[in-house]
Amino acid sequence: MKVPFVDLQAQYRSIKHEIDEAIAGVIARTSFIGGSYVAQFEEAFASYCKSQYCIGVGNGTDAIYIALRALGIGPGDEVITAANSFIATSEAITMTGSRVVFADVDPMTYNIDTERVSRLITKMTKAIIPVHLYGRPADMPAIESIAAKQGIMILEDAAQRLTDAEQAHSATRHASASIRARTSGLTAMAGQSLPVMKHSRKNVG
Numbered sequence: 001m002k003v004p005f006v007d008l009q010a011q012y013r014s015i016k017h018e019i020d021e022a023i024a025g026v027i028a029r030t031s032f033i034g035g036s037y038v039a040q041f042e043e044a045f046a047s048y049c050k051s052q053y054c055i056g057v058g059n060g061t062d063a064i065y066i067a068l069r070a071l072g073i074g075p076g077d078e079v080i081t082a083a084n085s086f087i088a089t090s091e092a093i094t095m096t097g098s099r100v101v102f103a104d105v106d107p108m109t110y111n112i113d114t115e116r117v118s119r120l121i122t123k124m125t126k127a128i129i130p131v132h133l134y135g136r137p138a139d140m141p142a143i144e145s146i147a148a149k150q151g152i153m154i155l156e157d158a159a160q161r162l163t164d165a166e167q168a169h170s171a172t173r174h175a176s177a178s179i180r181a182r183t184s185g186l187t188a189m190a191g192q193s194l195p196v197m198k199h200s201r202k203n204v205g
């Protein structure tokens with residue numbers, strides 16, 4: 001028996017009516033960019049993640065870049081992230097003019113090693129970007145504790161972690177902002193819709 005790595009057809013068949021109706025509605029109203037469907041999604045997804053706000057953007061790199069800019073990060077700043085993340089994470093940091101500082105990963109989880117994060121903090125460190133790689137959450141309690149002690153912001157890269165409601169709530173509870181992705185290969189959902197979740201008025205302009 002052949003078991004496909006990702007079977008988007010099976011998922012589509014299970015909710016075909018709903019998807020066809022939604023796509024037909026977008027076409028009928030020619031709501032191709034922004035509009036009420038995006039607004040509805042932003043509201044529903046913010047509520048799903050128990051976040052104050054959600055802003056839909058074009059792709060994951062933009063989501064990280066926009067969130068970093070909103071956090072006031074730029075030249076002269078350092079941002080610590082996981083050494084094994086997808087290129088988008090460090091690319092977005094570089095795009096702001098700030099410096100990428102790679103923290104190696106825990107060999108048991110392949111997620112950012114929080115001990116190493118502590119050792120990499122300097123007076124230029126403005127934010128930590130933990131990445132929930134392959135759907136596995138980074139150690140957020142440890143990262144939150146480091147960030148709180150040092151007065152550093154957290155921006156979660158949750159591009160590879162969208163699905164589980166309960167975990168989604170806890171995964172984004174204390175971050176200043178987080179980004180989530182829907183990418184066909186990653187979460188078995190067709191299309192791309194990259195919400196930026198904004199959790200705190202204080203930290204995000």
Ligand SMILES: Cc1ncc(COP(=O)(O)O)c(C=O)c1O
Binds near residue numbers: 062086088186
């Ligand atoms: C960890 C991670 N961050 C961000 C992204 C988003 O990148 P893109 O700009 O390709 O949508 C991805 C997509 O694969 C990812 O895996």
